[in-house]
Amino acid sequence: MTEPDLALYGLRLSGHSHRAELFLSLLGLPFRFVEAAGAAQRGAAAFRRLNPLGQIPVLTDGDTVIADSNAILVYLAVRYAPDSGWMPGDPLGAAQVQRWLSIAAGEVRYGPALARLMVVFGAQADRATVHAAAARILTFMDGHLADRPYLATDRATLADIACYSYVAHAPEGGVSLAPYPAVRAWLARVEALPGFVPMPTSSIPEPV
Ligand SMILES: N[C@@H](CCC(=O)N[C@@H](CS)C(=O)NCC(=O)O)C(=O)O
Numbered sequence: 447m448t449e450p451d452l453a454l455y456g457l458r459l460s461g462h463s464h465r466a467e468l469f470l471s472l473l474g475l476p477f478r479f480v481e482a483a484g485a486a487q488r489g490a491a492a493f494r495r496l497n498p499l500g501q502i503p504v505l506t507d508g509d510t511v512i513a514d515s516n517a518i519l520v521y522l523a524v525r526y527a528p529d530s531g532w533m534p535g536d537p538l539g540a541a542q543v544q545r546w547l548s549i550a551a552g553e554v555r556y557g558p559a560l561a562r563l564m565v566v567f568g569a570q571a572d573r574a575t576v577h578a579a580a581a582r583i584l585t586f587m588d589g590h591l592a593d594r595p596y597l598a599t600d601r602a603t604l605a606d607i608a609c610y611s612y613v614a615h616a617p618e619g620g621v622s623l624a625p626y627p628a629v630r631a632w633l634a635r636v637e638a639l640p641g642f643v644p645m646p647t648s649s650i651p652e653p654v
Pocket of ligand 1: 461502
């Protein structure tokens, strides 16, 4: 196979972007990172051609364009690591992974990720509502992980990659992970995977 020509358009402090970067690194795939930092850049015609929604991350693989972080994960797993277990082929495994991709885009996005967005990027939302949403999903995850190592199957899958970044960085939004020991043990398991790369922490001091 010829060397892939991969570029990831993203933002270093975005958890959506980080999950794509993390998976590229776990797969050992070489890629260019293109910082699409400001609204001006994302609103530019060249970027809108890649993603009319104006959102990062976007992956290009030669002439192929994939927008949306979870879509990027699925594309990379099926294209470059079929039969590896990252995206199970059996009906139950596939459904379990999809459940957590939905949770990453729903409960995690509007809980811990939004709490961080409010602190780090000044997003406007009702703090109490967002923190209650964060507590609800983290409590659920903690119970779910109490007797299993990973979210969807007995090995790391796309479910773990999709959920990792915003859960790991929840303290930057004032959401402590202290009450969730099983979640913290799971984060450490993901961080021990060969090829793991961290997302930079924002300069906001983390609460204890
Ligand atoms: N569903 C998208 C959401 C991505 C997303 O919200 N990206 C943010 C940065 S973290 C963004 O580009 N926001 C700019 C905008 O929505 O205009 C995904 O999973 O990739």
